[in-house]
Amino acid sequence: MFRRLACIISVMGETLEALHRLQVVELQIAEIRSQRDVIQRRVEVHRKRLQQANDRVEELQVSARRKQMDIDALSLDVSSREESVAKHREALNNAKTNKEYSAILAAMNAEKADSGKVESQVLERMEEIQSTNNEVAQVEEEKKVHSDALAVAEEKLAAFDERHKKETNRLTKDRKECESGIAPTTLSSFNRVADHLEGEAMAVVGKVHPKRDEYVCTGCNLKISLEIVNILQSRDEIQMCKCCGRILYVESSIVKTP
Numbered sequence: 468m469f470r471r472l473a474c475i476i477s478v479m480g481e482t483l484e485a486l487h488r489l490q491v492v493e494l495q496i497a498e499i500r501s502q503r504d505v506i507q508r509r510v511e512v513h514r515k516r517l518q519q520a521n522d523r524v525e526e527l528q529v530s531a532r533r534k535q536m537d538i539d540a541l542s543l544d545v546s547s548r549e550e551s552v553a554k555h556r557e558a559l560n561n562a563k564t565n566k567e568y569s570a571i572l573a574a575m576n577a578e579k580a581d582s583g584k585v586e587s588q589v590l591e592r593m594e595e596i597q598s599t600n601n602e603v604a605q606v607e608e609e610k611k612v613h614s615d616a617l618a619v620a621e622e623k624l625a626a627f628d629e630r631h632k633k634e635t636n637r638l639t640k641d642r643k644e645c646e647s648g649i650a651p652t653t654l655s656s657f658n659r660v661a662d663h664l665e666g667e668a669m670a671v672v673g674k675v676h677p678k679r680d681e682y683v684c685t686g687c688n689l690k691i692s693l694e695i696v697n698i699l700q701s702r703d704e705i706q707m708c709k710c711c712g713r714i715l716y717v718e719s720s721i722v723k724t725p
């Protein structure tokens with residue numbers, strides 16, 4: 468790598484040279500970050516599923532409580548109707564005329580019919596509560612599966628962090644050292660592209676044909692003018708690819724691209 472870097476440096480200005488050193492470190496950081504992101508995403512998926520299952524259980528429990536309150540209210544209604552039926556039955560015994568007897572009987576039968584309807588509603592609510600409780604039990608089982616999967620994923624993430632701790636600390640330190648010689652505006656351009664392109668903030672300029680002065684950005688294949696190539700070789704100036712935004716640089720022997 469050092470021979471290659473020396474070769475690159477021979478045609479780079481100081482800024483590009485510093486950026487290139489930063490790029491080497493940044494790519495290693497990005498590689499670790501990308502591997503970590505895969506595990507982190509798994510953690511988030513299981514955490515989200517567990518949360519959804521928790522929310523569902525809560526929702527079902529609220530619904531079961533509401534249905535129980537309905538049952539309580541309906542049961543009170545049934546009791547008061549039963550009392551009313553009992554009073555009508557008593558009144559029947561004291562009826563003085565056939566007409567009065569018939570009227571009380573009709574009222575009592577109507578009350579009984581209504582009471583029967585309310586009792587049916589109570590039974591319906593009870594069945595609904597049973598079905599809600601069955602669903603709660605099912606979601607509780609799913610919760611257990613998600614919770615176990617989350618614990619495994621979190622363990623893997625912690626193990627990954629532990630395994631890469633030393634390297635990450637070293638790379639973070641190296642990155643800070645590499646940043647120190649770079650102007651803030653240039654550094655912020657580098658960081659912006661690096662964030663956007665998984666650490667790949669720079670692209671080497673490639674030569675399309677060995678005998679022709681035709682160049683491309685090897686990051687995205689956009690044609691690069693000879694003027695830009697000359698600037699990169701003669702001045703310590705930042706040139707960004709107009710298509711992908713990568714910071715361009717040239718190597719002493721410009722590579723031939725396929």
Ligand SMILES: [Zn+2]
Binds near residue numbers: 670686
């Ligand atoms: Zn490009």
